[in-house]
Amino acid sequence: MSATSLEFLDYLRDVRRLSPHTLSNYRRDLVSLEQWCQQRDISDPGDLVEADIRGWVSYLHRRGLAGNSIQRSLSACRALFDYLGRHHGLPSNPARGVRAPRSPRKLPRTLDVDQVNRFLSTGDDDALVLRDLAMAELLYSSGLRLSELVAANIEDYDRSAGLITVTGKGSKTRTLPVGSMAAQAIERWLVLRAPAAEDSAGTHPLFTSSRGRRISQRSVQQRLRLLGRRGGMDRDVHPHMLRHSFASHMLESSGDLRAVQELLGHANIATTQIYTHLDFQHLAKVYDNAHPRARRSARSDEEET
Structure with a gap:
């Protein structure tokens, strides 16, 4: 270079x-x-x-x-x-007025509420499985990015207040609520977590590997995929799918785009608006299944027979 x-x-x-x-x-x-x-x-x-x-x-x-x-x-x-x-002292920016060609916008893949419940209902007393469930619960409960989950330390988690502080893109921090189910899962994991586990910087990671070190992003991806297969999921579940599901379900229930933007840590609300398209898809599906005039092709088929 x-x-x-x-x-x-x-x-x-x-x-x-x-x-x-x-x-x-x-x-x-x-x-x-x-x-x-x-x-x-x-x-x-x-x-x-x-x-x-x-x-x-x-x-x-x-x-x-x-x-x-x-x-x-x-x-x-x-x-x-x-x-x-x-x-x-370069006088002008030659890239300032150049725009990239548009490509079709891909909607994020999500799980519906029943699928999330099935994914998180795996019953096992194994320490690693309990850790995996705690990670999955936290991803879905608070909409964390994978990098934020992996970087979280025990001191970032306020157990009494039910809050966790994470560092996102651009080194920006935000404090998020932790739901009761996620809090319970984290407590079950902390009982089994090695108390002396810390990384090379002397911090105490919230989630550790079987060797007591900070868990890697790759390991989280692999463990959630395995958790889904054990739970009989019909697709692989990855960390960002749980974040997408969190955003979609929050927006569907609350309709508060600004609040969801803050929870996700999006700098631009346009990034959050993609989840409104997911909600519209759900409404369109309900319409297609319920409205008499939306089922015209089915009615025509019946009349022909």
């Missing part, structure tokens, strides 16, 4: 304090831009103009990248040129 890009990534890590995952994405996107420039003998980012950025976007699109992925690449590109403008 160029010295300028490395300087920018250091800024994102040390000043903006972005997560390693986000930094990895930024690095990948900037490498893609630099490789595209090298193929065209462009060595200085300051030489790029809007037409060049559009050419890069077209190149990404031809390679089959989805609109969302291209939008993320553009975000990294814009952020780099903003940084160069502030710290190196």
Whole structure:
């Protein structure tokens, strides 16, 4: 990578304090831009103009990248040129007016309430299963991201108040309620959790592996998939599916989009609005099944017979 890009990534890590995952994405996107420039003998980012950025976007699109992925690449590109403008005097941002091609919006996969209850009703006294149930209950109860669940420490959980404080994207913290079923599941797990378990930083992770170390994201994904199979689920259950289900059920019951936005930790309410489409799908299904005129094709079939 160029010295300028490395300087920018250091800024994102040390000043903006972005997560390693986000930094990895930024690095990948900037490498893609630099490789595209090298193929065209462009060595200085300051030489790029809007037409060049559009050419890069077209190149990404031809390679089959989805609109969302291209939008993320553009975000990294814009952020780099903003940084160069502030710290190196670049006069303009050539990526500012470029937009990614739109791609069909995929609705998140969720479980209905009965499926959630079946998934969380696995009965077992095994310590690891009780831990898995506690993690699943907390994901669904409070709408946590996988990274937030894994990073949670015992001291973040206020047992008396029924609250947990987590650190989300952009190092932003928020405090969330923990439902009674999740609280009970966590208490059952804490009785069995190794009391001396701590990570290399000296903190005390809320959820630990069988070796007493902080559980990894990969392990949580595998254990929830196994929990679902043991419970006879007809699909694999992953952590984000429980977060999506939390959001969908909360919005369906309350109708309070702003509250759900706060609980999920979304910076932009447009991100939360996708769950209104899920609720509309439910209403449309009810309509199709219940309204006499919506079942016209079925009636026509009966008349023909």
